[in-house]
Amino acid sequence: MADQLRMTLPTQFVLRALLADPQAELYGVEVGEAAGLPSGTVHPVLARLEGLRWVQSRWEDIDPKVEARPPRRYYRLTAAGAQYARTALAEAYQSKRRVRIPRPVPEPS
């Protein structure tokens, strides 16, 4: 399943943010702040992760009149998603290490 997702840097940042506490539920702005990504960047990533069922979301259960704001959409990793995310992040880190090419040494003239 991990090969269906392009592990772009924003994806890795979002997964790291969610993996910091896999049980925690965060809404879009909080995910963006935790991941250090600008507004709007996290939602496409979250939509992809949700499509892969790595992430599940739900509407906040509040009374909008009491809270004086609309309910937020909260995201959290699924149990399988947390496993996949750890593996995918480890693979991304390993592959990054593998493709690192040493800087060529200048030849003496």
Place this chain on the structure above:
Amino acid sequence: MAEPAMRAAGFLPRHIVRVAIRVVPVASRGRYRQEFLAELHGLRRARQLRHAVGVLSRSWALRAALNTPSEAGDMELVYSRLRRPKRYSMQRTAGGYEIRDAEAAGTKVFSSTSRRAARDMLRALNARSRPHADDSWGRAYGGGGAGGAG
């Protein structure tokens, strides 16, 4: 003066979010409208605006992520006009202007010393290379457009 506990979403950020939402596939539009508008609440005015602009700038990425074809004809039109790949490209050279075919490994198809002539040719070539361009216009305006030969 003390800040209010929960700031309501301002008019401009709400408007920007509504514009951004128009790109999102119809099936998901309601959900993301609610989600983005809810996220504006509680942010400072400047942050609301920044957030809304961020959402707008990434709305096409969100559409791609949701990966469902649009059911709205007008959105199909916007998509097809903005995302339609251009096959030919114009380059400036020492001898004037050259048009190259991107699909045929950069083969030169036209050259001219006149920028205007090259630009007109580029437009004509790119318009001709777009398949189904007429279909998308026809669909967008709700007509078949088939009875045009007069």
